[in-house]
């Protein structure tokens with residue numbers, strides 16, 4: 001951006017609303033959550049529900065006044081206009097000059113959503129209909145492999161957004177009673193890492209003649225995915241011959257030319273569009289194809305409907321009742337004003353164990369930016385450090401730090417009905433009640449803490465009092481779902497996606513590009529070229545700094561001893577045994 005444009009760009013941090021929130025911090029820092037949680041009037045407006053999803057914001061370090069100030073900031077940031085622009089298909093991904101229309105992926109057939117003046121919903125449904133037909137054929141065994149056997153295993157190759165979203169949804173559904181019934185006799189596997197160990201693990205126990213490989217890549221150029229795709233093509237052709245590729249490999253991509261060049265039958269290519277960001281692509285063929293083969297299209301359609309329920313809520317609901325907006329505003333409050341840079345995602349539900357890794361990408365790749373959308377260096381930090389684990393596992397791992405070390409705002413996610421209830425006669429509570437006891441307890445433990453007076457009253461020895469004191473005042477949000485079904489998984493996904501967008505809109509950044517991942521890729525190409533030149537022509541390492549030169553030389557010296565200087569194909573032989 002030139003200096004003239006830069007001087008015109010008004011940073012949100014220069015606004016009165018921003019300053020007002022900064023001034024408000026002292027007041028909040030002097031207020032304890034114990035007091036905020038005794039204000040009944042406040043509590044009533046801090047628990048919001050949409051379509052069965054209850055979100056309790058009462059343990060946020062915020063008053064009604066804080067919310068009013070955040071709404072003023074939202075006005076200043078033109079949040080409403082930005083949400084409208086997203087749904088209108090404006091090119092809000094300015095650095096790539098693209099619409100951001102993942103909402104169109106879950107729109108019902110009769111909805112009109114346009115990009116560049118064209119309604120994209122019919123295109124979306126053309127692909128969904130094609131997936132429905134294709135997945136049904138695989139599931140009922142009318143589309144078979146090269147030797148005529150049904151394709152019972154699917155290996156989905158992809159990385160980043162072409163992996164994490166589908167993995168999250170698959171993990172959420174695999175123990176859901178109806179979905180698991182529909183998946184009987186089938187297995188879905190993922191191959192993401194270019195590490196050959198991941199290849200061996202993904203192929204463990206699989207036979208080529210009953211395996212379908214789905215190559216998922218928006219660009220069809222991602223180095224890790226393409227090498228894994230070539231590796232699995234070799235695995236298939238070694239057993240079944242070249243002709244088997246068309247029956248055992250299909251693709252999901254926006255780049256249909258490269259799919260064809262790879263040797264995949266264009267009829268078995270499922271497209272999506274440049275207006276779907278990788279990390280927002282699980283509702284496109286990226287997720288819908290492998291998940292429909294596994295669970296049937298109707299199951300996946302309910303997941304899309306759940307997401308759409310939240311999309312509509314997000315677009316139309318006033319901010320004071322709008323779940324993604326409130327969550328996004330309060331995250332900005334925590335990160336930027338209260339100075340808590342991290343956030344823990346803690347589902348009390350094993351089925352949601354892959355929520356945190358997926359949202360980690362959605363959030364950190366979207367909002368980890370250093371300049372405004374106009375290219376102006378930001379005087380404040382954006383993004384948050386996301387991590388998480390299923391709740392009780394986390395309790396026995398990192399919760400110590402959250403209770404007595406640093407302040408990390410937490411998202412507690414609880415579920416009313418377990419997918420798999422267990423109750424043992426004579427036990428005080430069911431197994432799920434036991435899990436949920438922790439869900440309810442942790443949020444209060446963090447908020448209230450435990451004072452030295454309380455400890456003394458319990459007779460705790462004086463020298464242990466500092467160690468056993470909990471200051472409390474640690475913020476969290478509690479999200480309560482009725483159950484974990486395809487529909488509610490879609491709702492949860494869309495709540496997080498839109499929350500991330502709200503944060504980015506407030507910070508004034510472009511949440512929909514990811515230039516920060518490029519530099520590492522370029523440098524990796526240089527290293528790759530060097531390794532190849534050293535292996536094949538004996539070239540010495542050159543052009544790198546002392547550190548890289550030393551370690552790379554050591555690596556090459558010893559790896560050439562393992563592979564030889566003119567390596568031939570090496571493939572773990574057990575993967576090729578008994579393959580037909």
Ligand SMILES: O=P(O)(O)OC[C@H]1O[C@](O)(CO)[C@@H](O)[C@@H]1O
Pocket residue numbers: 159160161162216217218219220221222225278279365514517
């Ligand atoms: O689907 P592709 O094009 O293979 O990209 C995979 C991932 O790589 C990234 O471009 C960068 O990590 C992600 O945004 C994306 O989800």
